[in-house]
Amino acid sequence: MPDGLLAEAVQRAAAATATHCPYCALQCGMMLSQDRAGAWTVSARDFPTNKGGLCRKGWTAAALLDHPDRLATPLLRDTKDGPLRPAGWDEALDRVADGLLRIRAEHGPSALGVFGGGGLTNEKAYLLGKFARLALGTGNIDYNGRFCMASAAAAGLRAFGIDRGLPFPLADIPGADAILIAGSNPAETMPPIMQYFEAQRARGGRLIVSDPRRTATAKLADLHLALTPGTDAALANGLLHVAVRDRLIDPDFIEARTTGWESVRRVVASYWPDRAERVTGVPAQDIERAAHLLGEAATAMILSGRGPEQQSQGTANATAFINLALALGKAGRPHCGWGCLTGQGNGQGGREHGQKNDQLPGYRKLDNPDHRAAVAAVWDVDPDILPRPGMPAIEMLRSLGQPGGVRGLLVAASNLVVSVPDAAGLPDRLRGLDLLVVLDQFLTETSSLADVVLPVPQWAEESGTMTNLEGRVVRRLAARPPPPEVWTDTRILSALAARLGCAAAFPAEPDAVFTEFRRATAGGVADYAGMSPERLAEADGLFWPCPDDAHPGTPRLFQTRFGHPDGRARFTAVERLSSAEEPDADYPLYLTTGRILTHYQSGAQTRRVAELQEAEPDAFVEIHPDTARGLGLRAGAMARIATRRGSVVLAVRPTPGIRRDTLFVPFHWGGASSANLLTIDVVDPISRMPELKVCAARIELA
Ligand SMILES: Nc1nc2c(c(=O)[nH]1)N[C@H]1C(S)=C(S)[C@@H](COP(=O)(O)OP(=O)(O)OC[C@H]3O[C@@H](n4cnc5c(=O)[nH]c(N)nc54)[C@H](O)[C@@H]3O)O[C@H]1N2
Ligand SMILES: Nc1nc2c(c(=O)[nH]1)N[C@H]1C(S)=C(S)[C@@H](COP(=O)(O)OP(=O)(O)OC[C@H]3O[C@@H](n4cnc5c(=O)[nH]c(N)nc54)[C@H](O)[C@@H]3O)O[C@H]1N2
Numbered sequence: 111m112p113d114g115l116l117a118e119a120v121q122r123a124a125a126a127t128a129t130h131c132p133y134c135a136l137q138c139g140m141m142l143s144q145d146r147a148g149a150w151t152v153s154a155r156d157f158p159t160n161k162g163g164l165c166r167k168g169w170t171a172a173a174l175l176d177h178p179d180r181l182a183t184p185l186l187r188d189t190k191d192g193p194l195r196p197a198g199w200d201e202a203l204d205r206v207a208d209g210l211l212r213i214r215a216e217h218g219p220s221a222l223g224v225f226g227g228g229g230l231t232n233e234k235a236y237l238l239g240k241f242a243r244l245a246l247g248t249g250n251i252d253y254n255g256r257f258c259m260a261s262a263a264a265a266g267l268r269a270f271g272i273d274r275g276l277p278f279p280l281a282d283i284p285g286a287d288a289i290l291i292a293g294s295n296p297a298e299t300m301p302p303i304m305q306y307f308e309a310q311r312a313r314g315g316r317l318i319v320s321d322p323r324r325t326a327t328a329k330l331a332d333l334h335l336a337l338t339p340g341t342d343a344a345l346a347n348g349l350l351h352v353a354v355r356d357r358l359i360d361p362d363f364i365e366a367r368t369t370g371w372e373s374v375r376r377v378v379a380s381y382w383p384d385r386a387e388r389v390t391g392v393p394a395q396d397i398e399r400a401a402h403l404l405g406e407a408a409t410a411m412i413l414s415g416r417g418p419e420q421q422s423q424g425t426a427n428a429t430a431f432i433n434l435a436l437a438l439g440k441a442g443r444p445h446c447g448w449g450c451l452t453g454q455g456n457g458q459g460g461r462e463h464g465q466k467n468d469q470l471p472g473y474r475k476l477d478n479p480d481h482r483a484a485v486a487a488v489w490d491v492d493p494d495i496l497p498r499p500g501m502p503a504i505e506m507l508r509s510l511g512q513p514g515g516v517r518g519l520l521v522a523a524s525n526l527v528v529s530v531p532d533a534a535g536l537p538d539r540l541r542g543l544d545l546l547v548v549l550d551q552f553l554t555e556t557s558s559l560a561d562v563v564l565p566v567p568q569w570a571e572e573s574g575t576m577t578n579l580e581g582r583v584v585r586r587l588a589a590r591p592p593p594p595e596v597w598t599d600t601r602i603l604s605a606l607a608a609r610l611g612c613a614a615a616f617p618a619e620p621d622a623v624f625t626e627f628r629r630a631t632a633g634g635v636a637d638y639a640g641m642s643p644e645r646l647a648e649a650d651g652l653f654w655p656c657p658d659d660a661h662p663g664t665p666r667l668f669q670t671r672f673g674h675p676d677g678r679a680r681f682t683a684v685e686r687l688s689s690a691e692e693p694d695a696d697y698p699l700y701l702t703t704g705r706i707l708t709h710y711q712s713g714a715q716t717r718r719v720a721e722l723q724e725a726e727p728d729a730f731v732e733i734h735p736d737t738a739r740g741l742g743l744r745a746g747a748m749a750r751i752a753t754r755r756g757s758v759v760l761a762v763r764p765t766p767g768i769r770r771d772t773l774f775v776p777f778h779w780g781g782a783s784s785a786n787l788l789t790i791d792v793v794d795p796i797s798r799m800p801e802l803k804v805c806a807a808r809i810e811l812a
């Protein structure tokens with residue numbers, strides 16, 4: 111860090127720094143301060159997203175800053191079977207560069223792969239994409255957002271022409287007379303957001319939740335639709351059937367602002383309530399009631415979570431709910447709209463700037479000649495040297511070590527071994543690579559397999575921008591300098607690019623990257639050009655697009671026109687198709703997976719926070735008490751859950767709110783209790799999202 115920045119960070123450390131949480135996409139505002147004894151503490155601050163609230167993960171985030179597990183130097187392995195040992199930066203970076211160059215010389219650039227994460231700042235995500243395309247020359251870059259909101263993004267882009275998770279600010283939520291939360295559990299995954307739903311309910315608004323479990327969120331709702339896992343499109347089509355039948359749709363809106371309605375109308379005609387009930391298990395009268403609550407409300411929103419999206423039919427599911435919102439005339443108007451509750455800290459920005467296989471900065475497309483030319487001009491290279499789109503995540507991970515596949519992989523900000531579906535074979539595939547390099551703060555289930563581990567700062571030790579679930583760009587400030595032998599991700603990429611002989615510029619400091627990044631987004635859909643650090647610091651962030659210094663930013667999209675050239679939203683008819691694997695005699699139950707309040711993602715961070723780990727030390731399986739009784743499974747007993755991929759042994763947690771035919775396992779743990787030893791890696795044909803939410807399982811006393 112240059113002296114000026116260091117001095118600034120030190121000065122801030124003496125006072126409290128106004129920053130944002132390291133975890134989810136709400137990006138709650140927080141203060142970080144150090145007491146006289148040197149301990150760091152978090153306190154809440156009044157920011158528009160969290161309004162003074164924080165969840166337990168946010169409150170305890172500072173516990174990781176001086177954690178004894180933190181990596182303090184690069185680590186490397188002298189032989190494939192040898193242990194990791196500390197090394198200096200020159201040795202570690204030389205090793206990485208030599209390894210990458212050797213693979214490229216022998217097998218070509220597409221034998222190199224990069225795997226990124228939605229937790230990276232915009233600057234890092236941008237530089238990682240540039241690094242893959244220019245320094246490595248490979249198209250094989252993808253990231254964990256593929257497992258997150260890729261289906262919602264694909265559906266939103268197809269329907270609206272622009273994918274921004276929420277096309278409106280959270281502040282609009284209380285003004286919606288009816289809201290359907292489709293397969294999300296924000297009471298556990300974004301607790302401070304519940305203020306907005308509570309305000310909506312206090313105004314007399316109605317809340318509907320569709321989820322196979324009666325979650326903390328569903329408990330607050332007027333109506334809970336406890337659908338069978340994997341039947342979301344049937345539910346949405348059933349709701350739209352009723353809306354058509356009972357004249358709840360908005361023909362004027364359909365006529366003026368959309369195209370393609372006829373084909374949708376024809377398809378939903380056969381989703382009469384009895385049929386929808388048979389498929390979804392939701393009583394027909396509840397489907398009728400929900401359709402009326404949404405259709406009769408003056409304003410309504412549909413908010414999508416990972417439930418309907420993380421399926422092999424995820425794009426179709428999200429599309430079916432978008433069709434419903436459009437047909438009701440509940441999109442592109444005040445307090446109305448379909449939106450996706452994006453998950454990771456920078457899940458939104460991380461999907462806009464080039465760490466996706468087919469993408470260039472500014473939400474541009476790698477296969478569009480104009481887009482290639484625009485970005486190549488900023489990078490000062492010939493557009494023809496930009497590679498073509500490479501493999502999306504699951505395909506890339508399947509290719510590891512295969513003929514023609516990836517042999518050298520660089521991972522930044524993902525703990526793949528825990529979070530990838532059907533993960534049993536992944537550790538061996540990673541070990542078998544010619545070179546695995548992981549940039550992380552900890553020795554995780556993934557980084558511990560690497561040939562070279564490069565330590566990076568934590569969120570409070572470097573500045574950077576994050577784009578939250580609303581499309582609001584916020585600036586995180588460094589509260590203290592990183593430990594001496596820890597390098598930022600951007601500095602590492604810059605040093606590697608130089609060693610690889612790349613002629614293009616690779617700025618090392620986040621602020622310099624941000625300046626270049628803003629230029630690279632100029633003219634794109636997600637245009638950040640007008641967002642100077644000074645403006646971001648003054649305001650409570652800025653919403654993209656914000657093309658110039660005078661532009662106020664765009665909190666609300668689609669109010670007058672949608673993002674397609676004709677300004678109209680597009681209907682796409684979808685049928686409900688079966689999940690990749692349905693229960694049968696051998697595996698009679700559905701297994702679904704997801705989150706609990708106290709842990710974050712693969713648990714790489716939160717399992718190291720004593721308070722959180724004590725609250726939920728181990729994975730468990732939720733099962734309906736009747737199902738458990740029938741199988742002789744008592745509370746706390748250890749049960750074996752098996753699927754065609756593998757089995758895990760977990761404590762039984764009888765839960766009256768879950769469907770009788772469904773098991774739920776949180777995925778925050780690795781090793782023998784990893785939910786992803788059970789899941790299936792079949793992907794959605796459009797979004798390439800894997801089916802994390804549905805497979806067939808059986809359970810028995812262990
Ligand atoms: N505590 C905590 N908070 C987090 C995270 C975390 O790991 N922990 N991660 C962040 C990230 S990256 C994300 S993506 C978000 C995710 O936030 P959510 O979408 O709220 O999270 P999930 O628990 O994955 O899934 C939501 C719900 O989908 C339901 N579900 C399962 N199968 C189906 C189905 O077939 N149909 C429907 N309709 N519902 C189904 C589950 O029962 C679950 O309650 O959370 C963010 N916030
Ligand atoms: N069964 C099942 N599996 C799932 C899901 C599910 O619902 N069910 N959900 C999926 C979803 S939505 C998601 S988002 C994924 C998430 O799963 P992962 O991709 O594994 O995400 P994290 O656990 O957040 O891993 C982030 C890692 O990066 C490190 N890190 C944090 N900040 C930085 C940084 O700035 N730079 C670098 N280099 N490293 C950093 C952290 O220490 C951590 O090890 O899991 C997916 N997997």
Ligand code: SF4
Nearest residue numbers: 131133134138165168
């Ligand atoms: S809701 Fe999300 S951003 Fe807010 S404190 Fe919790 S983890 Fe952090």
Ligand SMILES: [Mo]
Nearest residue numbers: 258259453454
């Ligand atoms: Mo996610």
